[in-house]
Amino acid sequence: MLAEYNAVVPDVAFWIIAVAMGLAAIRVVTTKNIVHAALYLVVVLAGAAALYILLTAEFVGWVQVLVYIGAVVILFLFGIMLTRAPRTDTDLDNNQRWAAAIVALFFMGVLIVLLVDAFGAKHIVLDDNLQASGRLTADFVKHGHNGQVVRPTVGSAIFQQYVLPFEAISMLLLAALVGAVALARRD
Template sequence: MLAQNVQVAQNIGFGIIAAVMIASALKVVTSSNVVHAALALVAVLAGAAAQYLLLAAEFVAVTQILVYVGAVMVLFLFGVMLTRAKLGRDADLNNKNAKVGIPVALLMLGVMVYVLIDGWHATKLPQDGGQVELKNVSDSIFVPYLLPFWALSFVLLAAVIGAIVLARKD
């Protein structure tokens, strides 16, 4: 009864993954080593994929692993290597007035936490329902959201061509 209502296993899993994600995200924005920050970003992205699994979104989780952990991180590491960043500690990664970011971020966090707790304090996710079937995802992509899908393919095409044009040597 209690376990059914509270979902102990899911909550413990959520808590552990969330703690790892937040710690890694803080390392991404505070680390003085570019490669360490990139590796911490891998932990955040993989943790996000695990949270998507807890939200019953398997396809998005697999896509997250393939696209982010697989492709985007390789791009980032290429970016780090090609710009000849210092591979050790680098004290010159932050702005002069980086401290300004702390009150801004805390203020935003305060407002968002207040609004979220005020609005959704007792709302529970459905216990068992809401299993996301891949058939429904494809139906959703190819029937009501077909036009954004087309637009997205043009965006990707433009991004590929634009990246080649920008990075080409001539």
């Protein structure tokens, strides 16, 4: 009974989140009010964060909330204000709307066909069964006191195996910071 419950709840949660995200995403690209677009974007981003938590990637989920909703959306709002974008309903689209829609739908069709063909019957097996399945990447498996497998953490992966890309990204952030200042300052 409990196992069944565990199997159904994530699915229900997923579909609620997915429908909300899909609708909000459509509104982001169709709304006539630019501030509303930013607010709909928040819904999409929060939905993505919820999906990460659903997939037991809690850390990524909270980073998503902090960085995206906390910082990126604020940046967008600043951008809207600094460029004095119209806050009322206006036509925000260019004249290739229909061509764009066709390309996007075509793209989606191709993707869905390929995905169904490739991963049609694959299931995601979550946390509880991980140890039994024995598919943990050997590098990150740590053994506790009594020999049981401890779940590897994202942190140790970043700071051990992926420390070089991590440093490269920190350089990239610095460069972006300097670049943004250099681009945007008035002189």
